Amino acid sequence: MTFRQLIFFVILLLLGCNSGAQQNEPNAYTNDLIHENSPYLLQHAHNPVHWQPWGEKALAQAKAENKLLLISIGYAACHWCHVMEHESFEDTIVANLMNKHFVCIKVDREERPDVDNVYMTACQLVKNSSCGWPLNAFALPDGRPVWAGTYFPKKNWLEILEYFQNEWEKTPDGMNEFAEQVAQGLAVSDRVPGASPDASFSEKTMNSITRQFLQGFDFKKGGRLGAPKFPMPNNYLFLLENYHFNGNEKELKAVTATLDGMANGGIFDQLGGGFARYSTDNDWLVPHFEKMLYDNAQLVSLYSQAFQVTKNLEYQRIVEQTLDFVERELTAPDGAFYSSLDADSDGEEGRFYVWEKKEIQAALADEKMAAAFCDFYEVSEKGNWEDSKNILHRKRPAADIAKRQNMSEAELEDLISKAKAKLFAVRSKRVRPTLDDKSLTAWNGLMVKGYVDAYRAIENQKWLSAALRNGQLTLDKIMQPDHSLRRNYKDGKAVINAFLDDYAITAEAFTALYQVTFDEKWLNAARDLTDYAFEHFYDEKTGFFFYTSDLDPPLVARKIETEDNVIPASNSLMANNLYVLGEYFYDEKYRKTAQQMMQKMADPMRKTDSPDYYSNWGRLYLQYIRPVYEVAIVGEDFAKKRDDLMRHYLPNALLMGGRTEGTLELLKDKLQAGETMIYVCQNKVCKLPVQEVDAALDLMRQ
Numbered sequence: 001m002t003f004r005q006l007i008f009f010v011i012l013l014l015l016g017c018n019s020g021a022q023q024n025e026p027n028a029y030t031n032d033l034i035h036e037n038s039p040y041l042l043q044h045a046h047n048p049v050h051w052q053p054w055g056e057k058a059l060a061q062a063k064a065e066n067k068l069l070l071i072s073i074g075y076a077a078c079h080w081c082h083v084m085e086h087e088s089f090e091d092t093i094v095a096n097l098m099n100k101h102f103v104c105i106k107v108d109r110e111e112r113p114d115v116d117n118v119y120m121t122a123c124q125l126v127k128n129s130s131c132g133w134p135l136n137a138f139a140l141p142d143g144r145p146v147w148a149g150t151y152f153p154k155k156n157w158l159e160i161l162e163y164f165q166n167e168w169e170k171t172p173d174g175m176n177e178f179a180e181q182v183a184q185g186l187a188v189s190d191r192v193p194g195a196s197p198d199a200s201f202s203e204k205t206m207n208s209i210t211r212q213f214l215q216g217f218d219f220k221k222g223g224r225l226g227a228p229k230f231p232m233p234n235n236y237l238f239l240l241e242n243y244h245f246n247g248n249e250k251e252l253k254a255v256t257a258t259l260d261g262m263a264n265g266g267i268f269d270q271l272g273g274g275f276a277r278y279s280t281d282n283d284w285l286v287p288h289f290e291k292m293l294y295d296n297a298q299l300v301s302l303y304s305q306a307f308q309v310t311k312n313l314e315y316q317r318i319v320e321q322t323l324d325f326v327e328r329e330l331t332a333p334d335g336a337f338y339s340s341l342d343a344d345s346d347g348e349e350g351r352f353y354v355w356e357k358k359e360i361q362a363a364l365a366d367e368k369m370a371a372a373f374c375d376f377y378e379v380s381e382k383g384n385w386e387d388s389k390n391i392l393h394r395k396r397p398a399a400d401i402a403k404r405q406n407m408s409e410a411e412l413e414d415l416i417s418k419a420k421a422k423l424f425a426v427r428s429k430r431v432r433p434t435l436d437d438k439s440l441t442a443w444n445g446l447m448v449k450g451y452v453d454a455y456r457a458i459e460n461q462k463w464l465s466a467a468l469r470n471g472q473l474t475l476d477k478i479m480q481p482d483h484s485l486r487r488n489y490k491d492g493k494a495v496i497n498a499f500l501d502d503y504a505i506t507a508e509a510f511t512a513l514y515q516v517t518f519d520e521k522w523l524n525a526a527r528d529l530t531d532y533a534f535e536h537f538y539d540e541k542t543g544f545f546f547y548t549s550d551l552d553p554p555l556v557a558r559k560i561e562t563e564d565n566v567i568p569a570s571n572s573l574m575a576n577n578l579y580v581l582g583e584y585f586y587d588e589k590y591r592k593t594a595q596q597m598m599q600k601m602a603d604p605m606r607k608t609d610s611p612d613y614y615s616n617w618g619r620l621y622l623q624y625i626r627p628v629y630e631v632a633i634v635g636e637d638f639a640k641k642r643d644d645l646m647r648h649y650l651p652n653a654l655l656m657g658g659r660t661e662g663t664l665e666l667l668k669d670k671l672q673a674g675e676t677m678i679y680v681c682q683n684k685v686c687k688l689p690v691q692e693v694d695a696a697l698d699l700m701r702q
Contacts, residue, residue: 037490038108039436040076044085048095051106054115056553062103062141068168069139070102070161073109073116076436077277077290077340079349080151081134087154094158101165103141109133110339110440111488111496114548118186118555123148125185138164143556144179145186186557192542193562193600201598201624203246205606209618210242213611214254218282222258227282231262231275233298234568238615240305241622241651252309259306262299263318266391269353270377271424273321274329275299277343285393286385289350289433290343293330294443294567296322297337300450304457308649319454323463326447329435335469336439336489337447346431354389355423357381363426364419372405372412373419439489441478441498444470445505446567452512456646464516471513474506475525483528484536484549500547500561503533504573511580516646518638518658527581530590533574543596544571562601568616571597576620583628583654586665586684598624619651626652627682629700630666633657635676644693645678653700 032052033045044051052058054071062069072089074081088094098104109116116135122145123131130150136157137148152160167175213235216225223229236255243251262268265284267276274296276287300322307315330338345352357379364370377392378384385391402412451467454460478486478494485502486494510526513519537545539560547559547570561569575597582590598620605614605621629650633642634657642655661667670679670689677689680699687699 033106037493037495038076038111038438038488039434040074040078040081040108040110041106043076043082044089044106047085047089048092048099049089049104050095050099051104054105054107054112058103058105059141059143065103066141067101067103068146068164069105069137069141069143070098071105071107071115071119071137071139072134073107073119073137074134075108075110075340076434077292077342078133079288079290079343080132082342082344084134084151084157088152088157091154094154094161097158097161097165101161101168102138109135110436111438113501114499114552114555114559117547117559117561118557119145119148121186121189121557121559122182123150125182125189140175140179144183145556146175146179146182183556189557190560190562192544192560193604195596195600201602201621203625205602206242206618206621206625207246209605209611209614209621210239210248210251212609213239213615213618214250217254219250219253219257221283222254222261223284225282227280228288229267229279229282229284230566231258231267231278231295231299232566232612232615233295233302234564234619235612235615236302237305238618238622240302240309240649241619244309244649244651245622245626255306256310256312259303259315259318263314264394266393268318269325270392270394271353271420271427272325272328273318273323274325275322285391287350287391288343289353291325291330291341291433293326293337293339293440294446296326296330297443297446297450298567300326300447301453304450304453305649305651308457308647316458319458323451323454327466331466332437332439334492335466335473337444337470339436339438339440339443342434342436345433350385350389350391352427352430352433354385354391355379356383356388357390359426360390360423363423368405369415369419372401372407372415373423375405376401376412376416437490441474441485441487441489441502442505442567444474444489445502445509448509449505449512452509452516455516459643459647467509467513468517471510471522478506479525479529483532485529497549497552499549500533500537500545500570500574501567503529503537504570504577507577507581508573511577511584515655516642518633518642518656518662520662520664523581523584523664526577527585527587530574530577530581534589543593543600545574563613564616565613572601572614572616572620575601576616579620579623580628580654583630584656584664594620595624623652629653630679630681630684630686631655631657631696631700632667632670632679632681632686633676634661634667634670634679635659635672637676641676641678641693645696648697650700 027046029046029048031045031050033041036053107115119137120131120135126147132150134151135148137145139145218225236258239251239255261284267279267284267287274291277290277292278288280286280288300319303315303318343349360379361370378395379390382388383390398409398412402409448467448470451463455463478489485498487496487498487502507526507529510522514522536549536551539546544560547561562571563569564572575594578590578594601617605611605617631653636659638657638659656664661671678696679686679689680696690696
């Protein structure tokens with residue numbers, strides 16, 4: 001039997017369940033994670049397992065003692081990470097076996113996405129098990145992976161530990177051979193495409209990509225057909241932009257069906273605002289209850305832009321309630337944004353959010369109000385989830401509910417508003433989900449962009465203030481004098497050398513701040529970050545950017561990320577930034593690099609069966625079909641005209657200007673004494689200036 005066959009045999013044995021061995025009292029043990037500041041790592045600091053953080057110390061120990069590495073990767077809001085900790089990592093029998101035969105490393109995947117990427121890719125290459133979090137990987141002392149899987153009950157985990165211990169002792173050559181095969185797979189897993197034989201950009205190609213994009217789409221409920229349903233904000237931002245240019249109602253329907261389904265479903269917290277990670281069913285009803293900053297940030301951007309297009313007041317409500325949630329529960333006193341809220345509370349997943357009907361009736365203590373609320377949010381005695389619990393959601397229009405309840409829509413709205421306030425107060429007294437209070441640079445950048453997009457669509461000065469405050473925090477605490485960034489900020493300390501997404505997303509956020517303030521410090525900071533990325537991340541051979549800096553200790557593979565996911569790929573983000581900053585600064589290097597990256601990605605976009613993994617590239621592709629408008633607003637009244645203009649949906653317009661001409665090349669000689677003029681330009685050629693916003697909009701429609 002080959003080593004690969006033996007591994008597969010191990011998987012077939014995984015049919016047992018937790019044996020329920022003795023657990024330890026809290027804080028009976030302390031390991032090296034006690035010195036970390038990641039809440040996820042600190043959760044494991046008192047396990048009897050001798051966990052170490054990822055780093056040279058643990059890797060050197062494995063080599064010195066010739067032990068396998070056991071790398072366990074998760075994150076604070078991960079439900080099954082907690083389950084496996086309680087069943088296995090808090091158990092002394094399991095811990096003793098792990099400590100004796102392995103060097104055990106715990107990784108917060110949000111802090112170290114580079115490490116997670118390597119071992120998750122290895123799991124997918126091995127294909128002998130499901131891959132998810134917790135991710136548990138076995139690797140040779142030099143870090144080369146041999147196998148990885150996700151959650152296992154304790155009995156099965158013990159069998160796996162014993163199996164790899166025995167294999168390492170008896171057949172190390174076989175494991176080395178297999179590790180080399182996996183390492184070779186890792187080396188080619190992110191192979192960057194070469195130049196396309198047809199590198200031109202065309203409307204015909206975009207229409208073909210969009211048709212493929214909409215196949216398998218659920219036009220009734222939104223999202224992809226089937227379950228689970230994941231919010232993928234960038235997919236819908238792409239469709240919204242393409243609709244703006246071509247007027248294809250089917251594309252708009254894909255967006256609105258999804259936004260409506262999520263807004264009415266259980267994935268949206270109907271009492272407190274904010275979105276859960278994803279829906280486990282095909283109705284957006286039953287969420288995986290963890291709430292992540294990066295989801296909510298991007299969804300604020302999406303709903304804000306959809307509001308600009310549709311003027312649907314329901315989308316405005318979703319933006320307002322989600323930002324209320326972010327301000328209330330994910331914002332630190334210094335303006336940093338926290339990472340997530342756990343799915344679990346009081347020992348149960350979702351317990352904080354769900355209701356029995358009798359709980360609602362008792363809390364409201366008003367028969368008419370309770371009847372209207374339960375009708376409005378589909379609450380029943382038997383419930384729609386576990387143990388007669390109800391996940392609040394909506395199915396029918398308010399007009400239908402009002403008619404059923406014998407009241408006007410205005411009266412219904414008033415009752416529901418009062419009921420929600422009462423129930424929110426009651427819910428606030430429950431055991432709360434655990435907060436992951438670390439602040440990740442990339443995710444904070446997404447939230448800044450979300451606040452800016454909301455401010456552009458729905459003028460609320462406090463949203464701009466929140467974005468500016470966080471941006472300034474990044475300048476003061478996260479960005480170093482050499483223009484490098486740190487990944488993680490917590491308790492006043494910024495640690496871990498940042499990754500490409502940190503640079504790309506922060507630069508995008510700073511550019512967004514410039515467009516709503518015309519303060520050039522933000523644009524200059526975006527350029528500084530981009531230049532640093534060129535110096536330390538750029539690969540001359542491929543024309544793309546590595547995910548990790550050349551200053552970081554090397555991993556088994558240095559990855560190049562090109563496929564968009566829930567968060568767009570760091571290279572697609574960087575390419576979009578280069579395009580925009582190239583226009584602002586007349587920087588030919590930026591523009592040439594962006595165009596070459598897009599030309600290389602055009603062929604994969606055309607040929608793939610899953611263009612939704614290229615949606616952010618698609619947004620850049622659109623810019624090459626329809627060149628961007630450079631809109632300069634110069635003069636004393638610049639702020640009002642800028643603000644009036646940005647209330648409109650302008651996906652291919654870059655705003656710039658100020659009371660004076662500033663330093664940007666395009667603004668030179670634009671100031672006219674005593675006047676505030678708007679110049680609409682393309683490819684640095686400007687049309688005759690106008691003074692009214694409507695006239696400027698007309699010029700962009702021609």
